[in-house]
Amino acid sequence: MLQRGCVVLYPCTQMKIAIQGELGAFSHEACRRNFPRAKVVPCAVSSEVFEALESGRVDAALIPIENTLAGPVVVHYDLLLEHDFYVNAEFRLRIEHQLLAVPGTKFGEIREVLSHPVALDQCRKFFAKNKKVRSVSFYDTAGAARHVMEEGKHEQAAIASRVAGEVYGAEVLQSNLEDDAQNFTRFVLVERRARANKDANKVSVAVGLPNKPGMLFKALSVFALREIDLTKIESRPVRGRPWEYAFFLDFMQTDKKAAENALRHLEEIAQFVKVLGRYRSAE
Ligand SMILES: O=C(O)C(=O)C[C@]1(C(=O)O)C=C[C@@H](O)C=C1
Numbered sequence: 001m002l003q004r005g006c007v008v009l010y011p012c013t014q015m016k017i018a019i020q021g022e023l024g025a026f027s028h029e030a031c032r033r034n035f036p037r038a039k040v041v042p043c044a045v046s047s048e049v050f051e052a053l054e055s056g057r058v059d060a061a062l063i064p065i066e067n068t069l070a071g072p073v074v075v076h077y078d079l080l081l082e083h084d085f086y087v088n089a090e091f092r093l094r095i096e097h098q099l100l101a102v103p104g105t106k107f108g109e110i111r112e113v114l115s116h117p118v119a120l121d122q123c124r125k126f127f128a129k130n131k132k133v134r135s136v137s138f139y140d141t142a143g144a145a146r147h148v149m150e151e152g153k154h155e156q157a158a159i160a161s162r163v164a165g166e167v168y169g170a171e172v173l174q175s176n177l178e179d180d181a182q183n184f185t186r187f188v189l190v191e192r193r194a195r196a197n198k199d200a201n202k203v204s205v206a207v208g209l210p211n212k213p214g215m216l217f218k219a220l221s222v223f224a225l226r227e228i229d230l231t232k233i234e235s236r237p238v239r240g241r242p243w244e245y246a247f248f249l250d251f252m253q254t255d256k257k258a259a260e261n262a263l264r265h266l267e268e269i270a271q272f273v274k275v276l277g278r279y280r281s282a283e
Helices: 004-009 026-034 046-055 074-082 117-121 124-129 141-151 162-168 215-224 256-269
Strands: 016-020 039-043 060-067 086-094 098-101 112-115 134-137 156-160 171-174 184-191 202-208 230-237 245-252 272-279
Touching (some): 026 039, 026 060, 026 184, 039 046, 060 074, 060 086, 074 245, 098 162, 117 134, 141 162, 156 162, 184 272, 215 230, 215 245
Parallel strands (some): 016 060, 086 272
Antiparallel strands (some): 098 171, 202 245, 202 272
């Protein structure tokens, strides 16, 4: 189903969109659902996704930013801070994990289960229950399914989507391995330029604060004073400056003027404020 913001902002264009992972990855699924006409450009690692966007090889990148069970996809926060790109849209996807193996494999034969670390983290209960099975990090869920099929060993399985199972011809041994059914990943569409979106009601910023008493309290007060709904806060270490942190904030912009005033106020307090994007919330 196309999202409203997508129809308005991206009418009938055949965009090239980079994703981290192979065809059949959840990022691919998010892309297919929201940009069915787009040409998907798979990249092995996240830095390659950002390089493809920087070089102009692709028009946009669709990247997972947080998951309701595993939390933030931290590498993408770091890359957003490093690059001068813009978040122009967000989408949510329900994530359902399957245990995929070479057809004919018996569950008792499996010793290793490969998947993306964020996906493995969504299936902690499965590994706690099945002590004989070791979790192995792989660069991508779909890539893990492909690898298992290429190796052809009954001791290996992958955690990936049903679509990945179909693409690579694997058998589904168990379904819905995720710890909780409320398992969603939020994806953001990143482009080189900000799109003027009159429907935008959410803002993402990165903020640097000096390490002084009460700084975070003061920074957050610019939103509290204006009754602005802060929907997310994340902190990440600043590379090259030990024990300094960048704070990533998402907030709702119901009143545009109040949001602009809050940002101006924040700039007076912070070392830097970087607006990552203004876009329509997926809620
Ligand atoms: O490996 C994939 O299938 C991805 O698209 C990556 C990813 C992630 O990085 O969060 C995307 C969604 C799921 O939460 C698990 C893995």
